[in-house]
Amino acid sequence: xxxxxxxxxxxxxxxxxxxxxxxxxxxxxxxxxxxxxxxxxxxxxxxxxxxxxxxxxxxxxxxxxxxxxxxxxxxxxxxxxxxxxxxxxxxxxxxxxxxxxxxxxxxxxxxxxxxxxxxxxxxxxxxxxxxxxxxxxxxxxxxxxxxxxxxxxxxxxxxxxxxxxxxxxxxxxxxxxxxxxxxxxxxxxxxxxxxxxxxxxxxxxxxxxxxxxxxxxxxxxxxxxxxxxxxxxxxxxxxxxxxxxxxxxxxxxxxxxxxxxxxxxxxxxxxxxxxxxxxxxxxxxxxxxxxxxxxxxxxxxxxxxxxxxxxxxxxxxxxxxxxxxxxxxxxxxxxxxxxxxxxxxxxxxxxxxxxxxxxxxxxxxxxxxxxxxxxxxxxxxxxxxxxxxxxxxxxxxxxxxxxxxxxxxxxxxxxxxxxxxxxxx
Numbered sequence: 001x002x003x004x005x006x007x008x009x010x011x012x013x014x015x016x017x018x019x020x021x022x023x024x025x026x027x028x029x030x031x032x033x034x035x036x037x038x039x040x041x042x043x044x045x046x047x048x049x050x051x052x053x054x055x056x057x058x059x060x061x062x063x064x065x066x067x068x069x070x071x072x073x074x075x076x077x078x079x080x081x082x083x084x085x086x087x088x089x090x091x092x093x094x095x096x097x098x099x100x101x102x103x104x105x106x107x108x109x110x111x112x113x114x115x116x117x118x119x120x121x122x123x124x125x126x127x128x129x130x131x132x133x134x135x136x137x138x139x140x141x142x143x144x145x146x147x148x149x150x151x152x153x154x155x156x157x158x159x160x161x162x163x164x165x166x167x168x169x170x171x172x173x174x175x176x177x178x179x180x181x182x183x184x185x186x187x188x189x190x191x192x193x194x195x196x197x198x199x200x201x202x203x204x205x206x207x208x209x210x211x212x213x214x215x216x217x218x219x220x221x222x223x224x225x226x227x228x229x230x231x232x233x234x235x236x237x238x239x240x241x242x243x244x245x246x247x248x249x250x251x252x253x254x255x256x257x258x259x260x261x262x263x264x265x266x267x268x269x270x271x272x273x274x275x276x277x278x279x280x281x282x283x284x285x286x287x288x289x290x291x292x293x294x295x296x297x298x299x300x301x302x303x304x305x306x307x308x309x310x311x312x313x314x315x316x317x318x319x320x321x322x323x324x325x326x327x328x329x330x331x332x333x334x335x336x337x338x339x340x341x342x343x344x345x346x347x348x349x350x351x352x353x354x355x356x357x358x359x360x361x362x363x364x365x366x367x368x369x370x371x372x373x374x375x376x377x378x379x380x381x382x383x384x385x386x387x388x389x390x391x392x393x394x395x396x397x398x399x400x401x402x403x404x405x406x407x408x409x410x411x412x413x414x415x416x417x418x419x420x421x422x423x424x425x
Contacts, residue, residue: 026065029090030122034058034276035156036269037130037147038118041099045108048099050132050145053116058159061122062180062276064423068092068122072422074322074342075295076100078141079119080131084148090128091121094322095296098261100134104334105254116265120273124151139339159273164227166275169200171221175276179320179423182277183224184268186247186300187285190228199283199303200224206309207316210399211407212417219424223275234260234286234302247271249284249300258290260300268298278423279320281312293318310403317400317408321416326393326401328383337390344415345400346384347392356394356411370396378410 038053068091070078075094082089099115102108121130127150133141171178183203188196204222208214231243235250238257247268253259262268262282272280280298284291287304293315301312317323324343335341340350347355359378360366368379375396384393384401394411397404408416 024068024090026068026122029126029128030061030124032061033123034061034120034273035123035149035151036118036120036159036273037149038116038266038269039145040114041097041117042112042114043099043103044110044112045103045105047112048103048134048144052145052147055149055153055156056159056270056273057123057156058120058273060175060276062175062278063120063122065122065176066425067422070094070422072322072418074344076135076342078133079121080133081121081124082129082131084127084129086129090124093119093121093296095119096294096322097297098263098265098294101294102254107254115263118265118269120269124149126151135342137336137339139342160270162225162227162271162274164225164271164274167197167200167224167226169222169224170204171218173218173221175221177424178219178221179420180221180223180276180278182272182275182280183222184247184271184280184282185224185227185229185285186249186262186282187229187232187234187243187245189230189232192232192285193226193228195285196224196226196283199285202303202308203281203283203312206312209309210313212413212420216417216420216424219420223277225271225274227271229285232285234284234288236288247282249282251288251290253292258288259292260284260288260290260302261292261294262298262300279316281316281319291315295319295322307403310399310406314399314403317412317416321412321419323400323412323415324385326384326398328386328388328391330388332386332388335385335387335391337387341385341391343385345394345398345409345412347380348390349380349392352380356414359394359410359414367392 036056040051042049070092076096078094080089081091130147132145136142185196227246229245235243237252247262248264249262251260253261282300284302286302289305291301291311293299299315299319324346337348364379366380380392385391395409398409
């Protein structure tokens with residue numbers, strides 16, 4: 001009975017969100033600028049505490065101006081912008097954080113740590129409240145922090161204008177009708193910036209080599225901030241190699257060798273804010289295989305590996321479309337199988353009707369056996385989200401599983417297409 005109530009409540013909320021979306025007028029409430037809210041998250045595997053760092057006024061809002069309410073319900077976190085002491089939502093956004101991933105690590109069971117994080121929103125014309133939420137163990141959003149923002153506050157500092165050239169890699173479409181990607185280099189010295197330009201072009205080619213991105217090439221802008229590093233290549237703690245680079249990317253993130261991320265959120269966001277952006281992608285100058293992607297936060301991919309193209313597109317699936325990993329291995333228990341995961345391409349069958357049930361053929365057996373005759377069929381294949389049992393993926397293979405098939409499954413394609421339209425229509 002409790003589960004039925006939650007479904008109905010969610011449906012009502014979705015309906016209300018859609019109505020509010022139609023009513024919010026961007027120019028009535030927001031300027032062309034962007035507000036960045038920097039904050040800290042402190043905690044361990046079981047606790048989290050929020051602390052505000054600072055507010056920054058950046059030159060240009062790069063996000064949507066029509067679909068201001070995020071009704072997809074993606075992400076482990078979200079924030080809402082409301083009128084003061086009101087339930088009227090002007091803007092909302094779902095996202096994930098490196099802190100949230102760290103909370104699932106073995107280290108988080110032993111010690112507490114602090115992470116610098118940020119959210120961005122259109123700069124308000126009048127005072128607003130910004131309310132932060134995080135999902136609980138039942139998959140429901142719980143309020144964590146409320147911040148009152150007065151745009152006239154003289155402590156909101158203007159973003160610094162940095163002395164780095166901007167390279168327009170691809171597209172020159174209006175930012176309000178495009179997915180704006182900013183590319184940031186890490187591990188490229190001044191002498192290697194020409195290589196970074198080539199790698200930016202490689203990124204664009206990799207993106208548009210795959211469906212459905214190649215059908216929407218006129219909806220993307222890609223810009224790069226040309227910031228050099230002191231050292232070439234990336235830090236590799238497991239090999240005892242530490243390098244001085246612009247964004248401090250490092251392998252062995254959370255003690256996982258191929259996981260390459262950065263803890264320097266402030267530098268990353270300051271560099272990204274030199275241009276309008278929806279997505280941040282760091283290109284790491286190394287031959288080692290690796291990378292990472294966090295939904296609506298940032299992605300990293302190495303550029304000198306034979307699988308770099310596939311890694312770029314796989315990690316962008318995480319960062320842009322909120323897609324989950326579809327592979328599985330022994331011993332993982334990251335997902336609670338009694339709760340429907342928010343990611344669009346995996347399911348525990350708790351609320352499968354919200355996923356790809358409409359894409360199944362009546363002739364496809366459920367669950368679907370991993371057999372050659374079903375290799376091109378959308379079904380329910382057990383083993384996904386790192387877990388061998390209790391979680392299902394849409395097809396036998398997909399770029400979110402392995403790189404063997406060189407394509408996304410129809411479910412992931414639909415999720416990507418929906419996200420492109422969210423930003424551009």
